[in-house]
Amino acid sequence: MLSAHCVSTTSGVILDVDRAFCTLVQRNERSLIGASYKTITLPDDIAKSSKMLRSMTARGAPSTLQKRYRRPDGTVAHASLLVTMARERDRLLATVTWERCPAEDASPFGLWRAALRLQRLYETRRQEFGEELFGDHLGVILLEVYLAEAEGRIATQATISNAASVSAPMVGRWIKVLCQYGLLQADRDLTDVIHLSHAGLMKIERTLRAFDGEPAQGMITLPREM
Incomplete structure (x- = not known):
């Protein structure tokens, strides 16, 4: 179960979101702040969301809601909301929870996000x-x-050495080893662009899925020292 938070006015204008909420709706913070909840809500769910907002304004008691968010890529995110009134009476705090979707984790976008988490x-x-x-x-x-x-x-x-904070000679030695194992493709003197081989790409993607919580076979196993 994943969770995120969103602060809005009682009229549904978004004031603040956390990174997890941006991930859920697949939008950046800049595009969300100041926008209406209607711009990210599935049209069929706007009416019940509006009803919940009116109820919160009238009663001030916490409310729960099942709703769907529409994403820029056309997919839909199903989520559960617990909405409470903040001390400032015109502010609402929504705690949003949802289940991780295996299909999303296996998508190029999901694998890229897993790669960024692994990098961090x-x-x-x-x-x-x-x-x-x-x-x-x-x-x-x-x-x-x-x-x-x-x-x-x-x-x-050079770019790998700079990005990975590893000396260029060590990067060069590892690239040659990885080429020998069929995971990378590079010319002999390492002066051209370096690519993942098909086998290397498959192993990296299986590793990223395992890092994100899915069991995987065929992960990368190479000697730890040269």
Whole structure:
């Protein structure tokens, strides 16, 4: 079960949202602040949402609601709301909960989000434990190539070294090993663009699904030291 929060006026104008809410409706914070709830609510659910707002204004008691949000890609998110009146009588706080959808996790967008979460985990591990205890340069390099391709960027030895905070010589050695294992594609002197192979892409995606809580087979297993 996932949860998010949204603050709005009693007329339904959105004042504040957290990152989880942005993820749920697949919109950024800037596009949500100042917008009406009607712009993100499935048309069939607008009437009951309006009724709930009128009830909250009249009684001030907490209310619950099952509703559906429409996303920019045409998909629909089903959610449960617990709405309470804030101390300021014209402010409503909605706690939104929903079930994770396996189909969304398996989509390119879901895998990209999982890759960003894994990247943040790597960065946190580095900060907390230091470079000497980090040791997962293989994962960092593969993840950076994956993110570069997902975001339309070019991955080279230099860009990977800079993004992964790993020395260029070490990146070069790992790239050659990963090419030998059939996970990356690169020219011999590493001067051209570096790509994931089909096998590398499949293994990265299975790893990301497992990181997001799904069981997976065929994950990446390579020697930890060179």
